[in-house]
Amino acid sequence: MFLFLPGAITFGLGSWQIIRRQDKIKTLDYRRERLAMEPIEFNDIASGENSNTLEFRRVVCRGAFDEKKSIYVGPRSRSISGVTENGYYIITPLVPISGNLDSVQSPVLVNRGWVPRSWRDKALESSQGLEEDEDVPSTASSSGEIRSFWRFWSKKPQTTEELAPSVTPVEVIGVIRGSEKPSIFVPENDPASGQWFFVDVPAIAHASGLPQNTVYIEDINDNVSASNPYPVPKDASTLIRSSVMPQDHLNYTLTWYSLSAAVTYMAYKRLKPRKIRR
Incomplete structure (x- = not known):
């Protein structure tokens, strides 16, 4: 009976592909219906x-x-x-x-x-260019900083309008x-x-x-x-679309069923008693 086990397993795999094909058809129909709906505001x-x-x-x-x-x-x-x-x-x-x-x-x-x-x-x-710019140390001299300080305080206050980034x-x-x-x-x-x-x-x-x-x-x-x-x-x-479409599942089903039929026939031929010729 163990000789028929491969045929039973491959037959089960073929039947499993039929179930998967039906599930895939339902999944794709569900996606198609959802995509056909009117867009909604986020x-x-x-x-x-x-x-x-x-x-x-x-x-x-x-x-x-x-x-x-x-x-x-x-x-x-x-x-x-x-x-x-x-x-x-x-x-x-x-x-x-x-x-x-x-x-x-x-x-x-x-x-x-x-x-x-x-x-x-x-x-x-x-x-990478931005990271390099951030790593460059400031080389401004202290005298330059002092001049900038006095230049800042010597100016008359001005009303400036900060522009928002576009x-x-x-x-x-x-x-x-x-x-x-x-x-x-x-x-x-x-x-x-x-x-x-x-x-x-x-x-x-x-x-x-x-x-x-x-x-x-x-x-x-x-x-x-x-x-x-x-x-x-x-x-x-x-x-x-999916990586495995319903037609692919159908092809897998035919492959497994064909393999099941082949190994089952081989097991039958192996167990069938041979006729002895006289």
């Missing part, structure tokens, strides 16, 4: 509502990007006219605008889309998402060195100085300017 979302219950809902956010806190996740490849190019996903906090009631009331992490590798290299060079308000139409589930082949993130290989929302929020329960959305706005083509937002159709 500020209308209850502050205590769990973001998991809102996943795959489209939302509209307004605010300003805090470019200095951008994080690059990757590398991620992108095929352009048959040519594969490596790049990164850029995730930037969208922060409230002071005095603007339409802007978000709390920061949001926005995956703005794909950018070339040069974007990350330039950001690293800029951050911010560029943006509107983002995105989809609420959660953290990625990396495979065993993906390295661990290293926030200390700025190496991010997959999206870990709580860790990215912490690295950006935001609460770990910060909402994370992926930009799906396809209104990309030809003069400013990057970042390239995600295509909404990719959100209703």
